[in-house]
Amino acid sequence: MSRLNYHHLYYFWQVAKGGNLTETAQRLHISQSALSSQIKQLEQSMQVQLFNRQGRKLVLTDSGYQTLKYAEDIFSRGAELEQLLQQGMQPQRSPIRIGALATMSRNFIESFIAPLLATADSRYSLLSMNQTALLNALAGHQLDLALSNIAVQGNDSQLWQCRLLARQPVAVIGPPGTAQTDNLAEYQQRRWVLPPVQSPIRTAFDALAAQYQLQPDVVAEADDMAMLRLLARDSGALTVMPEVVVKDELQSGRLVKYLTLPQVYENFYIITTQRDLLHPQLTQLLQAFSPAGG
Amino acid sequence: MSRLNYHHLYYFWQVAKGGNLTETAQRLHISQSALSSQIKQLEQSMQVQLFNRQGRKLVLTDSGYQTLKYAEDIFSRGAELEQLLQQGMQPQRSPIRIGALATMSRNFIESFIAPLLATADSRYSLLSMNQTALLNALAGHQLDLALSNIAVQGNDSQLWQCRLLARQPVAVIGPPGTAQTDNLAEYQQRRWVLPPVQSPIRTAFDALAAQYQLQPDVVAEADDMAMLRLLARDSGALTVMPEVVVKDELQSGRLVKYLTLPQVYENFYIITTQRDLLHPQLTQLLQAFSPAGG
DNA sequence: AATAATCGTTCACATAAAGAGAACTATGAG
DNA sequence: CTCATAGTTCTCTTTATGTGAACGATTATT
Structure with missing residues (x-):
C-alpha cells in the first residue's frame, strides 16, 4: 500500500x-x-x-x-x-496580514505589532472584523494571523491553533479626584459603563459585585474597547476594562485606576490555522510576547 | 506553462x-x-x-x-x-451529518429532514452547535451540511455557499381567550417574551412597536427557539416568533396566533462549503424545499 | 590561509510510470 | 436482434522520475 x-x-x-x-x-x-x-x-x-x-x-x-x-x-x-x-504574484514583498477582532483594544494591538513598525522594510495590513469573519479569512488565506480575545475551542480534528498571547488584569477605572478604595461596595453611588452581559469580564464583575452587595447603576454598555475607552474618558462614569485600553489616559492622569479586580483577566489569543507555519517575521513577534506576560 | x-x-x-x-x-x-x-x-x-x-x-x-x-x-x-x-473507512453507509444552529426551531429542522426519515435505509446524525462551530465543522468535513438562521456574508474568495432555504412569517403568539386584533398598539397592557435585542426579529419588532407607540413590558428574553417555545406555552405572555416553532401548540389550540407581523421574516439558510458537492440524498431534500417556500 | 566537510547543481544514463491505440466485453436503446 | 456506446484490458511507445558520479561553491576547522 x-x-x-x-x-x-x-x-x-x-x-x-x-x-x-x-x-x-x-x-x-x-x-x-x-x-x-x-x-x-x-x-x-x-x-x-x-x-x-x-x-x-x-x-x-x-x-x-x-x-x-x-x-x-x-x-x-x-x-x-x-x-x-x-497572475505573477506581486513581486514586492507581500504584506503580513493581521486580522483583529473589531472590539479589541487598539492599544493592545499596537503594542503587539510594535516590533514590525521598528523594522524598516516590513509591510503589514491590519483588518478589523468579527470572530467568524476572522476564522473565515484565516481558513481562506486572507490572513496570516488573527488576534482575538475570544478563544476557539479545540475541535476533534484541530483546525485552529489558538494560544494565549497575553493576559491583562482588569481594573475599575474612572475620573480622578474621587476617593479611591479597594472595596467595591464603596462605589454604590457611582454610575457605571460596562462591557455587555455576555462578556467574560462582565460576568466576573457581576459575580464580584454580588459578593460585595454592590448594585451598580449601569448607564451604558459596549462591547467595543475603543468605544468603552471613549465612554470612560467622557462620561465621568466608572468603567471596568484592562488598563491597556486607556493606557494614554492613565499616563496623562485624565483617568485613574481605582482598583484591580482580583482573579479577573482579559485574555488575548493569537489564532492561526493548525497547519501552522508562521511568516518569518511573525516568529519574532511572538517571541517578544512571553506567554502570559505583558 | x-x-x-x-x-x-x-x-x-x-x-x-x-x-x-x-x-x-x-x-x-x-x-x-x-x-x-x-x-x-x-x-x-x-x-x-x-x-x-x-x-x-x-x-x-x-x-x-x-x-x-x-x-x-x-x-x-x-x-x-x-x-x-x-483505516478502512467504515463499510456501512456513512450517515449524513447535518449540523444545526442550537437556537433554531426543532420543528423546522424536523420538517427539513422529514424526507430522510421516510427513506428506510438512510442514516443521518444531527448535531446542534453555534454558528462558529458550524462553520468549523463544515470546513473540517465533520458535517455535510449546516442549517442556520444566520446568513454567512460572502467573502471575496467565497468559502461558503449560503442559500435561502425557506422564510417564515413572524407572528405574535399568545394564550387563547383574549381579544385578537391586528393592531399592535392594543397589546400595551400585555407582558412579552421576546428574542434578544441583537436578533433580526427583535429589531423588526422594536421598529414596529415604536411605530405603533407600543412600549412592550418585556418579562423575558431568549435566543433559543426551543426555550422561547416553552416560555410561550407556560408564561402566559405574548411572544414573537415564526409559527413553525409552536406548530403543535397552535394546532392543539393551546396557543393562538394574534397577528402576523408585516414584512418580517425569519430566514432559514442552508450552508455548505463553496466547493459544493451534495450527498446524493441531500439533493432531494433541497428539492423538497422550493426556495422561499415553506 | 589551507584544508576538509557540507550542500546544492548538473550531467549522462537507467528505470518506472503515464499514455496511445486496438481488441474486447457488456449494456442499453431502437 | 443489432448497433452504438461506455468501460476494460492488452501491447507498445513516450514521458517523467530517479540514480550516481562529477562539479562548484560555501562554511567550518586547524
Whole structure:
C-alpha cells in the first residue's frame, strides 16, 4: 500500500465530478484507457472501491463520495495556488496580514505589532472584523494571523491553533479626584459603563459585585474597547476594562485606576490555522510576547 | 506553462518545511539530485522563484512562502484522506451529518429532514452547535451540511455557499381567550417574551412597536427557539416568533396566533462549503424545499 | 590561509510510470 | 436482434522520475 498518488486522485476527481469517463477523457485530452487504468491503480493502491461498475455506468461508492470531497478540497486549493502563481504574484514583498477582532483594544494591538513598525522594510495590513469573519479569512488565506480575545475551542480534528498571547488584569477605572478604595461596595453611588452581559469580564464583575452587595447603576454598555475607552474618558462614569485600553489616559492622569479586580483577566489569543507555519517575521513577534506576560 | 504538478509540489513542500535538501532527500529515500531537479522543474513550469539560493542554503522567497501555505493545506488534507482510506473507512453507509444552529426551531429542522426519515435505509446524525462551530465543522468535513438562521456574508474568495432555504412569517403568539386584533398598539397592557435585542426579529419588532407607540413590558428574553417555545406555552405572555416553532401548540389550540407581523421574516439558510458537492440524498431534500417556500 | 566537510547543481544514463491505440466485453436503446 | 456506446484490458511507445558520479561553491576547522 503506497502513498497517495495525487495524479491518480486528480483524474478520479475529474471523472467523479463528471460521472463520465469518455467525456472526461476528451476534456483532458487523454485516452479513456489511460483514465480507466489510472483510476483502477488508485483503487488498488489505496485498497478501496471508489466506483461501482453498474452496467456501463460508474457510480460513486460511499468511500468514493468521501474521497471526492477531499479531492474537491485539495484541487480547488491547488487551483487557487495556480491562479496566484500565474497572475505573477506581486513581486514586492507581500504584506503580513493581521486580522483583529473589531472590539479589541487598539492599544493592545499596537503594542503587539510594535516590533514590525521598528523594522524598516516590513509591510503589514491590519483588518478589523468579527470572530467568524476572522476564522473565515484565516481558513481562506486572507490572513496570516488573527488576534482575538475570544478563544476557539479545540475541535476533534484541530483546525485552529489558538494560544494565549497575553493576559491583562482588569481594573475599575474612572475620573480622578474621587476617593479611591479597594472595596467595591464603596462605589454604590457611582454610575457605571460596562462591557455587555455576555462578556467574560462582565460576568466576573457581576459575580464580584454580588459578593460585595454592590448594585451598580449601569448607564451604558459596549462591547467595543475603543468605544468603552471613549465612554470612560467622557462620561465621568466608572468603567471596568484592562488598563491597556486607556493606557494614554492613565499616563496623562485624565483617568485613574481605582482598583484591580482580583482573579479577573482579559485574555488575548493569537489564532492561526493548525497547519501552522508562521511568516518569518511573525516568529519574532511572538517571541517578544512571553506567554502570559505583558 | 503547464498544469501544476502535485508531485513536484509535494517535494517542494517537504523541502520547504525542513529547509534542507539533503536531509529531506534521506527522509524520503530519494537522491538529492532528484529532489533538486524536481523543484527546479516546478519553478520553471510555474515561472516563479520559490527559493533564493543564498550560499549553500535554500531560503524561501515570498512567493515560496505563499506557495508553502497552500501546499500545507493541500497535503494535510491529503494526509487526512489517506488516513481515512487506510483505516478502512467504515463499510456501512456513512450517515449524513447535518449540523444545526442550537437556537433554531426543532420543528423546522424536523420538517427539513422529514424526507430522510421516510427513506428506510438512510442514516443521518444531527448535531446542534453555534454558528462558529458550524462553520468549523463544515470546513473540517465533520458535517455535510449546516442549517442556520444566520446568513454567512460572502467573502471575496467565497468559502461558503449560503442559500435561502425557506422564510417564515413572524407572528405574535399568545394564550387563547383574549381579544385578537391586528393592531399592535392594543397589546400595551400585555407582558412579552421576546428574542434578544441583537436578533433580526427583535429589531423588526422594536421598529414596529415604536411605530405603533407600543412600549412592550418585556418579562423575558431568549435566543433559543426551543426555550422561547416553552416560555410561550407556560408564561402566559405574548411572544414573537415564526409559527413553525409552536406548530403543535397552535394546532392543539393551546396557543393562538394574534397577528402576523408585516414584512418580517425569519430566514432559514442552508450552508455548505463553496466547493459544493451534495450527498446524493441531500439533493432531494433541497428539492423538497422550493426556495422561499415553506 | 589551507584544508576538509557540507550542500546544492548538473550531467549522462537507467528505470518506472503515464499514455496511445486496438481488441474486447457488456449494456442499453431502437 | 443489432448497433452504438461506455468501460476494460492488452501491447507498445513516450514521458517523467530517479540514480550516481562529477562539479562548484560555501562554511567550518586547524
